[in-house]
Amino acid sequence: MSKTLLPFKSEQELIQACQKQDRRAQQIVYQVNAGKMMAVCKRYLGVGPDAEDALMEGFMKVFSKIDNFQGQGSFEGWIRKIMVNESLMKIRKTANRYDQDINETYDIAHPEDAIMHLGVEEIQNLILELPPGYRTIFNLYAIEGYSHIEIGDMLQISEGTSKSQLSRARQLLQSKLKELQA
Amino acid sequence: MKKSSGDNWDSLEKNWREKLDSHKEEVPAAIWNQIEKKLDEKKGKAVPFIIHRRQWSWAAVLLISFGVGWWQLSNPNALVDDSKMANHIQTEINAPVQHLPNTSTPELEEISSSTNPNVVSHSEPMPSHDIHSNLNQEPRNTTESIPVIEESKPNTNPVILADNRTFEKEKPASLAKEESVEMLIDIQPSQANNQEKENSYVPEPSKKRHSLFARVVKQLRQAIDGEPVDWQTLKQGDPKLENSIHQVANTYIKTEQVVQRTFQF
CATH class of the missing domain: 1.10.1740.10 (RNA polymerase sigma factor, region 2, helix turn helix motif)
Structure with a gap:
């Protein structure tokens, strides 16, 4: 340094x-x-x-x-x-991609152990394949470490919307990871 | 024990966060060049403004000078109004003057008691019926002043001061200011108008006003150049011009401050 x-x-x-x-x-x-x-x-x-x-x-x-x-x-x-x-x-x-106020959360299956050993490029690509709205919330919550309340303030959406969008993002990632393993 | 889905995702996301945190992507070299160019543009924009600030202040000074000159030429009564206003303000300030016992001198008391039998000395108490008898007397001379009743001692007997005529002749010079106040209060309206006419300022020929303006501009230039300026010299023994000169100088200073503040903002 x-x-x-x-x-x-x-x-x-x-x-x-x-x-x-x-x-x-x-x-x-x-x-x-x-x-x-x-x-x-x-x-x-x-x-x-x-x-x-x-x-x-x-x-x-x-x-x-x-x-x-x-x-x-x-x-x-x-x-x-x-x-x-x-x-x-x-x-x-x-575009405004956060207009869905869905309070429904999705049950997430357990990520496999193999997923834990993914490389940076693969992770980056998986995230980039998400739709922009889900991607933004997944990035803010999972990678940057913001809370749902903070995300709600930043994106002018409700806390519930942030939570539901994260669930959808995780669900999509789960299906993509399954495809990778198959 | 099986972990919940939330815990599993938390551990996965933590794993990804650690990996992505130190991840670097290649950056096109052109981006720094563009940033540098924008920074230069930003810097360049700031410099000419600083350079032009001095020119702006000069332009503002010229504009104000011409504005003041034009105003004076287009309003020949401006100076008259100012002097009248000044007189009026002076009267307003001096009007409520009261004669306190401590301020009167023994000389004054002597004079008043010797010239007017109705007037009683401050030191001597006066019965209340005397006041009424004084008030019921026949009307006085037009130049006579209305007696001022002392208010500073509400419990003591009121005291009547000497009438103005006697006062004028024999009063010491130090009491000249008080005299002027009494005159303004006591004189009848017709007399007051006449005196006002006598005192009113007759506008002088435009030649003098032109020369005054030229002198003001000259003094302003001196002030701008940082030379010491004696504003008193502008009056040239004419106290009626004092307010106008100060007004011009104050307007100039205030306007310059406003212009500077506006451009800083």
Whole structure:
């Protein structure tokens, strides 16, 4: 990590330089985080120009709002949050996919042990095959770790809708995993 | 014991989260170039505004100067109105002045008792029937002042002060201000109008107003250049101009502050 931050001695120093709009510091922040953040954007938006746009606009926001970073939590976590929000905004622009308020939950069969040994690429592909609405909620709940209440606030939907959409997402993943095993 | 479906999914999702957390995707090189370009554009937009801010302030100063000049030329009575207003305000401020016992001097008491037998010294108590007899006397001379009844001592006997005519002749110079107040209160309406006419400011030829404007603009320029400015020199011994000069200067300063605040916002 210290090699990548050169010529800055610490992350704190790097952030302070970014706050002064130091171009070198901004480039280092981008180089360190771009790969991970691209993966985040792709997980929500799929492969294509939307993910790249979200990444670019997300980093523009990072550099313009860096004064707001108070040092509470990790810097990477703060950038990730911005990227997730940017991806959600992109999804929201295309269509409203959260209009179903289904309180019915689905009984989920137990995932097989083999599923636990899936590679990253396979997991990524499985998630990307989900419809955008289910995918968003599965990503927010299962991967980012947000609660249903938080998801409801972020997407302007009810907690029940979030829960039911997660159940549907899990059900779809279950059937896809069965196909993979077969 | 068999795990519930929720627990199974939780463990699976935890497993996936750990794997995906450190996962990186390839990023096209063009994205950083686009970000850099946008950052440069943003920086470039901010700089010209700072440069132009000085020009804007100059434009605002010129606009205000021309505006004030035009206003003065198009309203020849503006100065007259200001001086009248100033007189009126002065009267309003001085009107409720009361004569406290401590403020009167022995000289004054002597003068008043010697010139008017109706007037009683502050130090001497006066019976209440004397007041009524004073009030019931025949009408006084038109220049005579209405006696002011002292209100600061409600329990003591009221005191009548000397009439104005006597007061004017023999009063010391330090009481000149009080004198002017009594005059304004006591004079009959017809006399008041005449005096107002005498005191009213007659607009001077436009040549003088032009020169005043030129001097104001010159002083403003000096102030902008950071040179010390003596606003008193503008008056040139004419106190009636004081309010106008201050008004122009205040308007200029306030407008400049508003312009600066607007552009900062």
